[in-house]
Amino acid sequence: MLKRALTIAGSDSGGGAGIQADLKAFENIGVFGMSAITAVTIQNTLGVQGIHQLPAETVAAQIDAVISDIGVDSVKVGMLGNAAVTAAVAERLAAHDVKYVVVDPVMVATSGDLLLETDAVQTIKEKLLPRAFIVTPNKYEAEILAGIKITGADSVYRAARLIHGLGARGVLIKGGHMDDHEATDVFFDGQKMHTFTLPRVDTRNTHGTGCTLSSAIAAYLCFNPDPAAAVQAAKDYVYRRIAKARDQVLGHGSGPICLPG
Numbered sequence: 001m002l003k004r005a006l007t008i009a010g011s012d013s014g015g016g017a018g019i020q021a022d023l024k025a026f027e028n029i030g031v032f033g034m035s036a037i038t039a040v041t042i043q044n045t046l047g048v049q050g051i052h053q054l055p056a057e058t059v060a061a062q063i064d065a066v067i068s069d070i071g072v073d074s075v076k077v078g079m080l081g082n083a084a085v086t087a088a089v090a091e092r093l094a095a096h097d098v099k100y101v102v103v104d105p106v107m108v109a110t111s112g113d114l115l116l117e118t119d120a121v122q123t124i125k126e127k128l129l130p131r132a133f134i135v136t137p138n139k140y141e142a143e144i145l146a147g148i149k150i151t152g153a154d155s156v157y158r159a160a161r162l163i164h165g166l167g168a169r170g171v172l173i174k175g176g177h178m179d180d181h182e183a184t185d186v187f188f189d190g191q192k193m194h195t196f197t198l199p200r201v202d203t204r205n206t207h208g209t210g211c212t213l214s215s216a217i218a219a220y221l222c223f224n225p226d227p228a229a230a231v232q233a234a235k236d237y238v239y240r241r242i243a244k245a246r247d248q249v250l251g252h253g254s255g256p257i258c259l260p261g
């Protein structure tokens, strides 16, 4: 049977991150993609020029419309924007009892622009993380969620345990922004720490790596519910995309990795 994945995230007009990156990853991995848009961002490879947030009811209604009719095998949650949308998304995921929820706790864009109102962090911690099958913070987001500074491997492990304590079943701390020759992601499943290491590609084209990783995890979970296996497959997928996009020039800033093929 055809597998179905839903992304609940913001639109990136530049096509490299957000909903657009998620749908491209779903398509590429072979699942049917659906979307509930939380916000329209005015964005390109140079940064975010504006954000138009949608009302929480509009986001909830999109989720209800697709799940009640088409159904879902997994959900990826990306940019939420504010506390009201975050609470509505957590509530609808609970109402539909969705098991495979991958939460990318999007706070800032690669360009440094803020994508989440600061008071929404508390709502993510209290309402959304207990619904997460896997949460995928980058270094900065992990520091905010765990409330500690990340300075090396030991603090990554500590942060993973602290975030697991907030209710997420699995925690993947991404290594894209760590000072390292390799890109190492750490996954804690509640019992064991798994380490995924691949070479760091020397490129400025990293726009949408986080979005692509979380949507790829959601897509792979449709075929195999083992979280560590889904993370491994998604990490390999993102690495192949980064390597493919390495020298591509698209736009004047940080280019996308979700190229065709």
Ligand SMILES: Nc1ncnc2c1ncn2[C@@H]1O[C@H](COP(=O)(O)OP(=O)(O)OP(=O)(O)O)[C@@H](O)[C@H]1O
Pocket (backbone or CB within 6 Å): 017, 108, 109, 110, 137, 138, 139, 174, 175, 176, 177, 183, 184, 185, 198, 199, 200, 201, 202, 203, 206, 207, 208, 209, 210, 211, 213, 235, 238, 239, 242
């Ligand atoms: N230059 C790179 N070479 C290889 N892998 C990378 C590179 N940059 C990021 N990654 C990988 O891409 C994935 C996303 O990690 P990252 O920490 O960049 O997420 P993010 O900050 O949420 O992304 P975004 O920049 O889209 O917001 C991780 O698996 C990470 O290891």
Ligand SMILES: Cc1ncc(CO)c(N)n1
Pocket (backbone or CB within 6 Å): 009, 010, 011, 012, 017, 018, 019, 041, 043, 078, 079, 106, 108, 109, 110, 115, 207, 208, 209, 210, 211
């Ligand atoms: C819409 C959107 N979601 C997420 C990110 C994070 O990369 C972004 N830049 N834009």
